[in-house]
Amino acid sequence: MADSATAATAAAPSTPRWNVERPFLTGRFHQEAKGNSRLALDSLSGGSDRAIGCYEAAVQELVVLDDLLSALVGVEGRYISITRVRGKEDAISFHVDASMDLSLQEMAKRIFPLCQSFILISHFVESRSQFKNGLVNHAFAAALRELLLGYEAKVAQLEHQFRLGRLSIQGLWFYCQPMMGSMQALSVVIQKVSSNNFVGSAVLNLLQSQAKIMAGDNVVRSLLEKMIQQASNAYLSILERWVYEGVIDDPYGEFFIVENKSLKKESLTQDDDAKFWSERYSLKDGIPSFLANIAETILTTGKYLNVMRECGHHVQVPGSDNAKLMSSGSNHHYLECIRAAYDFASGELLNLVREKYDLMGKLRSMKHYLLLDQGDFLVHFMDIARDELSKKLDEISVEKLQSLLDLALRTTAAAADPCHEDLTCCVERSSLLKRLEDMELNRTIPDDSEFEEPLSITGLETFCLSYKVRWPLSIVISRKALMKYQLIFRFLFRCKHVERQLCGAWQVHQGVRALNPGGTAISRSSLLCRSMLKFINSLLHYLTFEVLEPNWHVMHNRLQTAKSIDEVIQHHDYFLEKCLRECLLLLPGLLKKVEKLMLLCVQYAAATQWLISSSIDITQLQEKPDNSLRSEDPKSRKSATQAQASRSMTKNAAVTNSVLKFEKEFNAEIQSLGTILSSHSQAEPYLTHLAQWILGVGKNQ
Numbered sequence: 001m002a003d004s005a006t007a008a009t010a011a012a013p014s015t016p017r018w019n020v021e022r023p024f025l026t027g028r029f030h031q032e033a034k035g036n037s038r039l040a041l042d043s044l045s046g047g048s049d050r051a052i053g054c055y056e057a058a059v060q061e062l063v064v065l066d067d068l069l070s071a072l073v074g075v076e077g078r079y080i081s082i083t084r085v086r087g088k089e090d091a092i093s094f095h096v097d098a099s100m101d102l103s104l105q106e107m108a109k110r111i112f113p114l115c116q117s118f119i120l121i122s123h124f125v126e127s128r129s130q131f132k133n134g135l136v137n138h139a140f141a142a143a144l145r146e147l148l149l150g151y152e153a154k155v156a157q158l159e160h161q162f163r164l165g166r167l168s169i170q171g172l173w174f175y176c177q178p179m180m181g182s183m184q185a186l187s188v189v190i191q192k193v194s195s196n197n198f199v200g201s202a203v204l205n206l207l208q209s210q211a212k213i214m215a216g217d218n219v220v221r222s223l224l225e226k227m228i229q230q231a232s233n234a235y236l237s238i239l240e241r242w243v244y245e246g247v248i249d250d251p252y253g254e255f256f257i258v259e260n261k262s263l264k265k266e267s268l269t270q271d272d273d274a275k276f277w278s279e280r281y282s283l284k285d286g287i288p289s290f291l292a293n294i295a296e297t298i299l300t301t302g303k304y305l306n307v308m309r310e311c312g313h314h315v316q317v318p319g320s321d322n323a324k325l326m327s328s329g330s331n332h333h334y335l336e337c338i339r340a341a342y343d344f345a346s347g348e349l350l351n352l353v354r355e356k357y358d359l360m361g362k363l364r365s366m367k368h369y370l371l372l373d374q375g376d377f378l379v380h381f382m383d384i385a386r387d388e389l390s391k392k393l394d395e396i397s398v399e400k401l402q403s404l405l406d407l408a409l410r411t412t413a414a415a416a417d418p419c420h421e422d423l424t425c426c427v428e429r430s431s432l433l434k435r436l437e438d439m440e441l442n443r444t445i446p447d448d449s450e451f452e453e454p455l456s457i458t459g460l461e462t463f464c465l466s467y468k469v470r471w472p473l474s475i476v477i478s479r480k481a482l483m484k485y486q487l488i489f490r491f492l493f494r495c496k497h498v499e500r501q502l503c504g505a506w507q508v509h510q511g512v513r514a515l516n517p518g519g520t521a522i523s524r525s526s527l528l529c530r531s532m533l534k535f536i537n538s539l540l541h542y543l544t545f546e547v548l549e550p551n552w553h554v555m556h557n558r559l560q561t562a563k564s565i566d567e568v569i570q571h572h573d574y575f576l577e578k579c580l581r582e583c584l585l586l587l588p589g590l591l592k593k594v595e596k597l598m599l600l601c602v603q604y605a606a607a608t609q610w611l612i613s614s615s616i617d618i619t620q621l622q623e624k625p626d627n628s629l630r631s632e633d634p635k636s637r638k639s640a641t642q643a644q645a646s647r648s649m650t651k652n653a654a655v656t657n658s659v660l661k662f663e664k665e666f667n668a669e670i671q672s673l674g675t676i677l678s679s680h681s682q683a684e685p686y687l688t689h690l691a692q693w694i695l696g697v698g699k700n701q
Contacts (some may be wrong), residue, residue, distance in 0.1 A: 014132075081095060094115060094116070119182050120190060122148060124190040129141045135251075164215070192206055239298065248281075256287040259281055304346055315345075325338075353472060359568070360556075362473055384407065389459035390460065398427055435490075501602055504605060504608075505605040506526075531670075559569040582684075597670065670694060
């Protein structure tokens, strides 16, 4: 708040020097021309400087009355002097001639606080009318100036009565008493404002608190409430433009909503933290107490209107021309106006986003592509882009991948989607686990993590889809939200790739069944391949049918009943966070186990061709002895047959050992994962089904 006030002060016009250097413009010359006033009094009294005690009591009363009437408007008299401390405007004291009658002295001292209050208030009005003090201080000073006009008129009437000989010092005290409480209460307020250099809402809050303190004095309380009303009019005029137009017209930085102009709407598609919606307009310290309970509503209302204005959608809040915001005592009509403006802005923006910009259509499209709701395009893409995705990062052509993606989209059912042109592809520079660590989504990952980034990763581990989201839909689907979609897609894509590799291995196994490879490692390898397929299929079934689909339907229903764009953002963010967690992406221990299993499956699928070809060679060697051996003599043929059998057994043992090694490692990892899932399912119930499926895979093995 101090920074904004300083910036506003620096930007405010400066007060002309002549406004300070020419005292005749302020009225203080009366107090500074003490010598001249005394010369005038001396000339009227024949030039003698006699003590007031030399006069009779009746004459003293008349002289004191004349001096008191002058003191009431801040002017020194002959026997009443005003002392100021240089540099301290509120340090004012009044002194009377020591020879004055004691009763007159006592009566004069009773009236001095009123004189002091007038001087303080009049100085406050003059000093706080400068530009740098802000609109609230200007309005407060104007209200005080109006009050002082009434006060000075009252003093003028008393002086008239004095000139007519109808005023005594007791009468003066009688007429001053009703003004004492009000003037002193105001002087307390302005002293606090001046000493703390309050501006804007701080002034209003001080007036509010002082009005509560004076609740027992109806006159003073009513006066302070009037001051609050007049001082808050300037503040409420700023508020009006905000809740009716979405514009901050705050030249002196007094408003409790601050605009960060460095944040542009374009940052929503670039900033991973999505700061625009939460930080472009934000609340700052010093909210007026009468607006504290509705401050968030006020902030949101203006934000909604601002979004519509930036979309070129001009709206007029119904009744805004006649619904002027005013605060007066117990009248809270301004609260009703603010709530009405909020309801209108919220409904209007929500309809704009739903109808004109088709939010739900865009979300469904993202579900098709990034959550693989309709994966036919991906199957085709993985077929035609297999060679490019198998390359190392530095060798991959993103342009070629994009052209292949466009081809896959145009030749599948995705071509009917009008949003398919917004889909683009990209290649990340790190694997999924490394990306999660870099983003610090998994703060619980220890430094000595078992997972190590492969030395040479390919496009299969780093390929990702992106989506073009335009304003104002980028408010809901921000860069941060899109990044969460991409994390889920990369995990699903990885699972799909592993599934395809295992399916290829399974097809190889099925292709050699006609050779009747009994007694070789093919049978055992086939069982292992089936178990791996069951694991990856169970994982994909869990991700799609147990996590993504149910959560999507819950979010869809909530978005249909949302009342504001903030509710839409909240439901959408909750959906993504829940999906991330239930997809294991926020559970690093489990994710590393799953990744290790998938890596093992990929290694096994890659080794399948060698395993099968070796097993086929073994079978052929066992079933079809070399024809050249038949022409040899029995002894030589027997020796050659034994050598061939020895080679076959050695090779069969090597293949069997390889299969057993894969099987042993897979079983150990699957059992370990099942145990961890079972323990986690107590705190995370959604893992129960996955734990049962994984343990089922282990039991089958």
